[in-house]
Amino acid sequence: MLDRLIQQAIAQVLTPLYDPTFSDHPYGFRPNRSAHGAIEKMAKEGKFKGRKYHVVDCDLKAFLDTVDH
Numbered sequence: 144m145l146d147r148l149i150q151q152a153i154a155q156v157l158t159p160l161y162d163p164t165f166s167d168h169p170y171g172f173r174p175n176r177s178a179h180g181a182i183e184k185m186a187k188e189g190k191f192k193g194r195k196y197h198v199v200d201c202d203l204k205a206f207l208d209t210v211d212h
Contacts, residue, residue, distance in 0.1 A: 162174060170181040178200040185191060 170176040
């Protein structure tokens with residue numbers, strides 16, 4: 144539990160410093176962003192133009208817990 148607490152404390156300090164320097168396009172694991180936000184942005188920018196798209200939102204957490212490191 145202490146390890147997780149330290150990780151969160153570090154993330155809370157570093158995220159506001161580094162997140163603004165990242166590309167504006169990725170929506171995964173970013174503060175205040177989600178798959179729904181990505182779809183809304185695509186719709187506003189006219190990316191769909193009547194075509195059908197598939198959007199995949201997956202959680203790799205369980206997968207990464209089972210990988211033999």
